[in-house]
Amino acid sequence: MTMMTAFRHAAIRLMMAVFACVPTLCLHAQTDPAADELLLRVSEAMRGYETVHAVYSSKMVDRQSDFEMDQAGEIWVQGDRYHLELGEYVIICDGMTVWTYEPEMGECYIDDAETIAEDGIDPARMFTIWEEGFKKVMKGDAKLGDRLVQRVDLHPDGSEDRSFHTIQCYIDPASLEVVQLIVKGREGTDVEYRIDEFEGNGTIPEGAFTFDKAQFPGTTVIDNRL
Numbered sequence: 001m002t003m004m005t006a007f008r009h010a011a012i013r014l015m016m017a018v019f020a021c022v023p024t025l026c027l028h029a030q031t032d033p034a035a036d037e038l039l040l041r042v043s044e045a046m047r048g049y050e051t052v053h054a055v056y057s058s059k060m061v062d063r064q065s066d067f068e069m070d071q072a073g074e075i076w077v078q079g080d081r082y083h084l085e086l087g088e089y090v091i092i093c094d095g096m097t098v099w100t101y102e103p104e105m106g107e108c109y110i111d112d113a114e115t116i117a118e119d120g121i122d123p124a125r126m127f128t129i130w131e132e133g134f135k136k137v138m139k140g141d142a143k144l145g146d147r148l149v150q151r152v153d154l155h156p157d158g159s160e161d162r163s164f165h166t167i168q169c170y171i172d173p174a175s176l177e178v179v180q181l182i183v184k185g186r187e188g189t190d191v192e193y194r195i196d197e198f199e200g201n202g203t204i205p206e207g208a209f210t211f212d213k214a215q216f217p218g219t220t221v222i223d224n225r226l
Helices: 003-018 024-028 033-047 115-117
Strands: 052-062 066-078 081-084 091-093 097-102 107-112 134-144 147-156 164-172 177-186 188-202 222-223
Touching: 033 134, 033 147, 033 164, 033 177, 107 115, 134 164, 147 177
Parallel strands: 107 222
Antiparallel strands: 052 066, 052 188, 066 081, 081 091, 091 097, 097 107, 134 147, 147 164, 164 177, 177 188
16 A cells, blocks of 8 residues: 555544544533524524535645645535545445445445444545534634634534544635535544535436446455445
8 A cells, every 4th residue: 555545544534533423422412502593503504405505625734744645625415425526535335334445446335324424534624623522612713814803612522432533624604504624633643624605406417326346347346334
């Protein structure tokens, strides 16, 4: 495995850890009233969309090895179904099954969505990550370019068991959209997700939530459900 591939794997693992759903943790979550009020409004706006589509850019910075990596990403979400592209990686879920395609290995892994969710992997929660298992702290106004936003820091309950300690969440209070997430990793690796385009109730591409092997010739399929 090349160093670049290793860092891509690390970025994906950290991303999946961030979008984890650990219901047992939310029993201990604390609430900053100002942060909770803003995030509740965003959650309500997200629930108003039948589908969500976003184009984003990500940057992973490993301070220990002085390494940076930029990747483009795109995600479509409809209920518990999602289609996520991160660089050349593709992760697809139809609500029951998850397909993870790794181009450099030429392999696609198939897993039960329920099993994957138990491991804390749910990219469908990208825009409502704060709803379970986080202490929320309002940090106030900030600027991203010419855009005035508000920053809320999310601190996971049971943080000693997580690969990150804080998510800096930047929200446009006018549009009620997440515009940036910065994940602060425990081992010196941070990942920034900048939402470049956001669309609610947009069209989902045909076949987005199923893996079509014909589109990836030569791929070896590994079924972990067996």
